[in-house]
Amino acid sequence: MFVFTNARSTFFTPGTTSALLRGLLKKHREDQNVEVPFVKENTFFFDSESFRYLALRKNGIQLDNEQTLSYIRSWDHSVKEYARLMKFIATRPLHGVKKTLSLNEAEQLIRKLSRPIAEIARLIEENIQLAKECKKKVLNKSDIVLKGIPQNKAAVKPLQHPRTVCMSDKCRRAVLVGDETKMEYRSICHDVCYLKSVVQERLSDPELEYCEVMDPDNGKIFHIFFYYYLDDL
Structure with a gap:
């Protein structure tokens, strides 16, 4: 579908753009083996002269x-073209957006990145604080610098299988690991869960209702999903 604006200057035709566009479409057909029709039925011409008149x-x-x-x-021509455009759109076959894999996968990736980015930001902030504390200590005791600046390190450990766990108080407990308190999930509700669009550690993610072990009415409540865990080095 092609829409031309400011078309009054070319008498509501593609004008010289037609040859350029046909050349691009021909190259696209040769390179990608995909035919994109450029015909009267899918080409529309509009103009903004009526807006200028009102101004x-x-x-x-x-x-x-x-x-x-x-x-x-x-104005009359643009109205007719608009009606023709709407009719053309309304009569097109429906297209499932989820079938557009590249867009769908990009959306899922963006959603999944929120947690890793937050973890990285937290780790960076912790290391900045450690560096500041080390700087203060070096001023009083210079030989500390030989030990280097203390830094917290962590590694992302992918789980063998994605899993769904319960977040209710009776199914988890806080444990002390070094100087950090971490959460231990004692109830693994679905140890091998292959939902693809769930955001990690997002409580009651709407997509969890599609998990095969969940109650479709309220099973997703108090549940979160894991692809990986962060392990201190």
Whole structure:
């Protein structure tokens, strides 16, 4: 589908753009083996002269009958083209957006990145604080610098299989690992869960209702999903 604007200047035709566009479509057909039709049925021409007319009238500029008729013709043509465009769109076969794999996968990737980015930001902030504390200590005891600046390190450990766990108080407990409190999930509700669009550690993610072990009415409540865990080094 092709939509041309400011088409009054070319008498509501593609004008010189037609040859350029056909050349691009020909190259696309040769390179990708995909035919994109460029015909009257899927090409539409609009103009904004009617808006200009209203702006002139609002500013008190008077137009003669010939000019007014020209604007009227432009408006009438654009209205007809708009109706033709809507009819064309309404009669197209439905397209499932989820079948557009590249867009769908990109959306899922963006959603899944929120947790890793938050973990990285937290780790960076912790290391900045450690560096500041080390700086203060070095001023009092210079030989500390030989030990290097202390840094927290972590590695992402992918799970062998994605899993769904329960977040209710009776199914988890806080454990102390070094100086950090971490959550231990004692109830693994679905140890091998292959949902693809769930955000890690997002409580009651709507997509969890599609998990085969969930109660479809309220099973997703108090549940979260894991693809990986962060392990301190």
